[in-house]
Amino acid sequence: MRNILAVLLLSATATVAHAGVEEKYNQSCTFCHGTGAAGAPKTGDKAAWEPRMKQGMDTMVKHAREGINAMPPKGMCNDCSDEDFRALIEYMTK
Numbered sequence: 001m002r003n004i005l006a007v008l009l010l011s012a013t014a015t016v017a018h019a020g021v022e023e024k025y026n027q028s029c030t031f032c033h034g035t036g037a038a039g040a041p042k043t044g045d046k047a048a049w050e051p052r053m054k055q056g057m058d059t060m061v062k063h064a065r066e067g068i069n070a071m072p073p074k075g076m077c078n079d080c081s082d083e084d085f086r087a088l089i090e091y092m093t094k
């Protein structure tokens with residue numbers, strides 16, 4: 001019984017986290033990454049993201065958390081975790 005509950009809880013969280021990505025993206029990242037403002041690599045622009053992807057996901061998450069050049073720390077998403085940044089980066093680089 002306890003196992004079934006745990007599985008249900010886990011899958012519920014996974015669904016929420018997934019739905020949250022687009023929401024978080026639309027609340028913060030899109031202002032720059034949707035338009036390429038301030039030299040931000042545009043969402044879905046593979047050529048713009050490719051050289052950045054080469055740094056590795058961990059470095060990208062670190063830059064999202066700490067900021068880099070015109071990219072503000074946390075990209076205006078103050079309640080984003082490293083896991084959120086990872087999902088957001090995957091969303092933007094697709």
Ligand code: HEC
Binds near residue numbers: 033055060064075076
């Ligand atoms: C105020 C504008 C702005 C917002 C908002 C913003 N970014 Fe950025 N972002 C930038 C700019 C500009 C760069 C390019 C920085 C550079 O390399 O010079 C960048 C670069 C990045 C990079 C690449 C870093 C690297 O290592 O090359 C990642 C990852 C990133 N942003 C993630 C995010 C995420 C996730 C969000 C939303 C939570 C976000 N950004 C919101 C402006 C923004």
